[in-house]
Amino acid sequence: MASDPKADLHRYLRAARETVVWKLEGLPEYDVRRPLTPTGTNLLGLVKHLASTEQGYFGDCLGRPFGERLPWLDRLDDDPNADMFATADESREDILSLYARVTAFADTVITELPLDAPGVVPWWSEERKYVTLHLLLVHMIAETNRHAGHADILREGLDGETGMRQGGSNLPTHDWVSYRQRVEQAAREAADRARPLQA
Numbered sequence: 551m552a553s554d555p556k557a558d559l560h561r562y563l564r565a566a567r568e569t570v571v572w573k574l575e576g577l578p579e580y581d582v583r584r585p586l587t588p589t590g591t592n593l594l595g596l597v598k599h600l601a602s603t604e605q606g607y608f609g610d611c612l613g614r615p616f617g618e619r620l621p622w623l624d625r626l627d628d629d630p631n632a633d634m635f636a637t638a639d640e641s642r643e644d645i646l647s648l649y650a651r652v653t654a655f656a657d658t659v660i661t662e663l664p665l666d667a668p669g670v671v672p673w674w675s676e677e678r679k680y681v682t683l684h685l686l687l688v689h690m691i692a693e694t695n696r697h698a699g700h701a702d703i704l705r706e707g708l709d710g711e712t713g714m715r716q717g718g719s720n721l722p723t724h725d726w727v728s729y730r731q732r733v734e735q736a737a738r739e740a741a742d743r744a745r746p747l748q749a
Contacts, residue, residue, distance in 0.1 A: 555665065556660070556664075556665050556687075559684075559687040559688065560660055562691050562695075563660075563687065563690055563694060565714075566691060566694035566698050567649075567653055567694060569698040569701070569702070569714055570596060570600060570694065570698050570701050571597065571646065573593055573701035573702065573704070573705045573711075574593050574594065574597065574642070574646070574701075577705075577709070579642065581593070581708050581709075582594045582642060583595075583635070583636055583642075585635075586704045586708070590631065590634065590635060591634075591704065592634075592635055592636075592704070593701055593704055593705070594636045594645055595633075595634040595635040595636060596634075596700060596701055598622075598633055598634070598635070598636055598645050598648075598649075599633045599697070600649065600697060601620075601645070601648045601652045601653075602622070602633040603693060604652045604653060604656045604690060605618075605620065605655065605656070606623075607669075607689065607690055608659045608660065608686065608690070609655065609656075609659070611669040611670060611671050611686065612659060612663065612667060612683065612686070613669070614659050616652065616655055617655075618651070620633075620648075659683075660683065660687065663683050665683050665684040665687075666682050666683070667682060667683040668681070668682060669681045669682065669683065671686075
């Protein structure tokens, strides 16, 4: 069976998007918003950030503006993490709806343009800023999967929910408590063995 490179890339991007959104399902409002790392990483902020990046890369960078103003993007010089969390006035529904509109817009652009369609990423360095749709697709797959991994770890820490998608965990049935104990024991033994070498 022949492969369609653009369709393959698009499928991987869609799967990563679905994973990110699924990680918020069933969680209370506080848990989707609260900072879960020392640098403030939070689940709803990851979605807001991905909406911001997709509209930029598949919109402005390809000469196809999204058509909606994202006000936090105007504040990035003063507040570089303005797209990484939802304010109290931004509802979960607002952010998820924005992400759905942005990804629908991006899907249209991806469908309509050839992989070699040229674009410019003005915030990239001079030697890297001239791009194609192909490169932007690869970049957004990497970006979205990176944040899906963040979301996966954050969600597991909140309520133990794991897996790539609802009803489709990629984890084996396992005694995770004893497995974690084995990993901990191996780490302690390795640290103990390394101590004489470091002295």
